[in-house]
Amino acid sequence: MTQTVELLAPAGDLDKLKMAIMYGADAVYLGGEAFGLRTSSKNFSLEEIKEGVKYSHERGKKVYITLNIVPHDEDLIGLEEYIKYLYDINVDAVIVSDPGMFSMIKRTIPELPIHISTQASVTNYETIMFWYDLGVRRIVLARELSFEEIKSITNRIPKDLEIEAFVHGSMCMSYSGRCLMSNYMTDRDANRGDCSQPCRYRYHVVEEKRPGEYFPVIEDDNGSFIFNSKDLCMIEYIERLVEAGITSFKIEGRVKSAYYVATIIRAYRIALDEYLKDPKNYIYNPQWLDELKKVSHRDFTTGFYLGKTDKDSQVYSSSSYVRGFDFVGRVLDYDPSSGIATIEQRNRIFVGDEIEVFGPNKEYFTQRVEKMWNDKGEEIEVAPHAQQIISIKLKKDIEKYYLIRKRKED
Template identity: 75%
Template sequence: MNRVELLAPAGDLEKLKMAINYGADAVYLGGESFGLRKASKNFSLEDIEEGIKFAHDRNKKVYVTLNIVPHDKDLYGLEEYVISLHELNVDAVIVSDPGMYSVIKRTVPDLQIHISTQASVTNYETIMFWYSLGVRRIVLARELSFAEIKGITDKIPDDLEIEAFVHGAMCMSYSGRCLLSNYMTGRDANMGDCAQPCRYKYHLVEEKRPGEYFPIFEDDEGTFIFNSKDLCMIEHIPQLIESGITSFKIEGRVKSSYYVATVIRSYRMAIDEYYKDPENYVYNSKWLEEIKKVSHRDFTTGFYYEKPTSDAQVYATSSYIRGYDFVGMVLDYNKETKVATIEQRNRMSIGDKIEIFGPSVDYFSQTIDKMWDENGNEIEVAPHAQQIIKMIMEKPVEKFYLIRKGKGD
């Protein structure tokens, strides 16, 4: 049985390494040009080179996004850039615009090109159009149901891969092709600079009653009418695999390393459990419980089970649900002394109850009894960003294990 690919977002080198260490088969990232996530740190060519080496040393893949919707001026330097990516041995680039596709194909004919969800591919004929041009992976539009996806995958050639989003933030515009951001703020979503106006609070103004603002939903505080819940398909792994999707894509290049590690870890566990015995696969609610320990909105299954209803929107707030804080990452561990060296990410104090977890292992809990700074001085609190501290661990840990703390702990 061909196993599906688990594809993770990588906003910077740390997130790339975290994604791979926590179970991703491949990562997608943006360079300093031509990609759709200006809000993430993104990668210089030197960073991409280091990331590719890290991934390839572990038999993982790296895809680079070149999925803006460009004007002529935005194509300047594209040939030189894709030549550099090809020389770095990138596994594929992700493109939405036919013009960019043509330039890349003409410049580096053997560079693999994936068609982005921004291209809004929703039907078999469009897929076969791209296939006839040499494309061997399509990222489907997010607006397709399981039935539509299965209808497509039953007909496509065996060497054509289908990628689809299975987790993360949902855009209210069709496959992310948003005009609101540019119109309202001057920030072009189709050039990677979305201001997320779909998360703003809106009221309705009637034409002949200027200045009178009516809540669109029965709520004194107004409504976030465009504010979609987050996509989450962790409970539907068999249906995803059996629909013929070959790559499960996680959204979130601007999310934290903690988010990437936690979400990838849960999907990795669920996918691996399925392949152990597909006929007798049993969903474990612990996987979703873990995902809920990162910053998230309420969840929806998006379009997978036909058109979303009003339940797919969050009307009361655009805020995230944050039950836990990411407070530290293990840098080193001494097995003899049981002392871990930790890089602090949020405030920790003596007496705090913390949870520690790593790839493919259950978390364990302990209370912080003692902490030392990097000079060996005992401390009561670690308040400084990225402060190096030490503490005894009740169970063995490894580099890249993460530490979280409940909001009430």
């Protein structure tokens, strides 16, 4: 019997949740306005969480809520009421890292499923069984485990325990994301959801007897980004991820765009479905990796999956992203009789541009923009204004919420 594998997507707001579901996610994880580790994402109000749960459940998908901060006493105020609300609107589980918060949830709503967060740094069988004996039925593994270590764990755990692991997205240079640099340097506590990402800063070395003399860590006048990790990408290893016993593939990126979420989820959905359809005859398609590179990203790494990381897991020259393509529009409506698509523009688009059009689980197609009209029906040569409503004739039938991109101009 083929193993069931969940594709788990980030949702930074309601729009991203809907895009993640449309583009192939089996479940989403999101944060409310408190208790989660991403204050820089828009996050969800109580009503938005309720709407997101309803939208997801109507489509047979699940919603998990992050409660994964490392809390101080003041951070626990209002937790019981929040938990009761989440239970009443039928969230599928909450994600927790702190034992005290775990105890409060168990005491308040014993029936509410709890997933143990990667922030809890679970790296061994004994810790897994500690949580299992307390009623936990899903563990999000620490990022610092290899395939061999994961397989050793999953060979021993009970059959009703699920293992979740990150397979794509930004990596933290600190152990399981437990960083103190942000708090020290900017007074913003990463473990309470307010990381300022000092790992992406540029650094020089100062020798104690030469104050004021700044030496680059490498021979580069711009300094060195010595803490700047590459992005995790495991799409080439779908088969090994499944064989290791991972039952939920987690994508990082709650602060990323809806275009990012749709593109990444779509690529992993296609790859995972191809594997699950016929595991014995599965063949990796390099085009899936090419798709992942069409969103803003850093260079890719396999993290710890293939063993201990080395110097090649860091980006030393820059903290900027690789941007090969621009997201230029989202389809709001489509008239199949005329082939005209109504589009909300997101980046400048010109008549004559070569564009790529793609939707959920479908191959993208390319075409040249031959004519373009504004919302008054007037023919235009360029759409330069953010979120401008335009119309373009497309050569193939599409649907609402398809996305349009073009290769970035040099």
